[in-house]
Amino acid sequence: MQEKNVYLNGEYLPLEEAKISVLDRGFLFGDSVYEVIPAYAGNLFCFEAHLQRLNDGLKAIRLAVSYTTEQWLDILRPLLIEGDAQYIYLQITRGVADKRDHGFPLNCTPTIFAMCSPIAPLAREQGVQAVTLDDVRWQLCNIKATTLLANILLRQKAIDEGSAEAILIKEGYATEGAASNIFAVIDGVLITPPKTNEILPGITRDVIIHLAKANHIQIEEDVISLDALQQASEIWLTSSTREILPVTILDHEPVGNGQVGSVWLAMQELFQEYKQVVV
Numbered sequence: 001m002q003e004k005n006v007y008l009n010g011e012y013l014p015l016e017e018a019k020i021s022v023l024d025r026g027f028l029f030g031d032s033v034y035e036v037i038p039a040y041a042g043n044l045f046c047f048e049a050h051l052q053r054l055n056d057g058l059k060a061i062r063l064a065v066s067y068t069t070e071q072w073l074d075i076l077r078p079l080l081i082e083g084d085a086q087y088i089y090l091q092i093t094r095g096v097a098d099k100r101d102h103g104f105p106l107n108c109t110p111t112i113f114a115m116c117s118p119i120a121p122l123a124r125e126q127g128v129q130a131v132t133l134d135d136v137r138w139q140l141c142n143i144k145a146t147t148l149l150a151n152i153l154l155r156q157k158a159i160d161e162g163s164a165e166a167i168l169i170k171e172g173y174a175t176e177g178a179a180s181n182i183f184a185v186i187d188g189v190l191i192t193p194p195k196t197n198e199i200l201p202g203i204t205r206d207v208i209i210h211l212a213k214a215n216h217i218q219i220e221e222d223v224i225s226l227d228a229l230q231q232a233s234e235i236w237l238t239s240s241t242r243e244i245l246p247v248t249i250l251d252h253e254p255v256g257n258g259q260v261g262s263v264w265l266a267m268q269e270l271f272q273e274y275k276q277v278v279v
């Protein structure tokens with residue numbers, strides 16, 4: 001594979017030469033936000049939407065970085081590598097303070113890091129297993145923060161149990177996956193939990209809602225109880241790196257008939273077409 005540089009604070013350099021201070025607040029506190037932006041055939045997918053979410057996150061954590069869309073594109077485009085599907089990882093930390101202190105200095109220079117990686121191909125047609133786990137995260141899940149200890153522990157527990165993802169349950173309702181949003185087909189209707197502070201407002205989620213509405217697939221943004229999830233005929237996980245991944249086994253029981261469903265097949269086709277034409 002073609003070797004490419006990463007971006008760090010205005011410079012492009014080999015990954016092994018990209019270094020940050022141990023006093024960087026991203027390292028010490030996870031005081032930072034990030035984006036994962038897929039690119040297909042060299043085009044950054046839904047770039048404006050990713051940028052909007054990044055700016056919302058920066059505002060929420062009170063970090064002032066105000067590059068224009070064009071400035072961001074100038075920074076990120078040179079990172080793109082050859083290949084059909086890849087993603088840019090972009091992280092902005094509050095930067096290096098002169099001492100470790102929970103309260104943050106108002107005059108730090110943010111650290112900006114970005115790199116590009118291939119998106120691993122997935123055999124989606126077979127479906128994956130998922131397990132439900134207690135959503136033990138905090139109350140600001142709408143911010144795409146790098147402070148992801150709860151998410152990684154939940155994902156790893158799912159992996160330890162032979163599953164691809166943990167579907168998180170809060171007070172009897174499904175919120176999202178450890179690193180994905182969720183959709184379920186219940187009584188023929190495609191349902192996804194509404195945007196609240198309990199979920200990340202996924203860009204893939206928005207694309208699916210748009211495609212459903214444009215193609216007469218009945219879609220609702222509504223809560224999904226654990227009971228309803230267990231009765232669903234289809235369950236999907238969605239994210240920028242996994243796209244739309246059907247769950248065929250939930251908590252060791254088949255979802256619907258245990259095969260990928262007809263609504264997923266229809267949406268998969270729409271999504272594959274859309275991602276090639278929309279930037």
Ligand code: PDD
Nearest residue numbers: 036178179180181200202203204239240
């Ligand atoms: N994660 N919810 C959570 C908690 C996530 O971490 C992600 C994506 C999503 C889906 O968002 P989007 O469709 O915009 O990718 C939902 C990325 C891929 C990651 O952390 O690597």
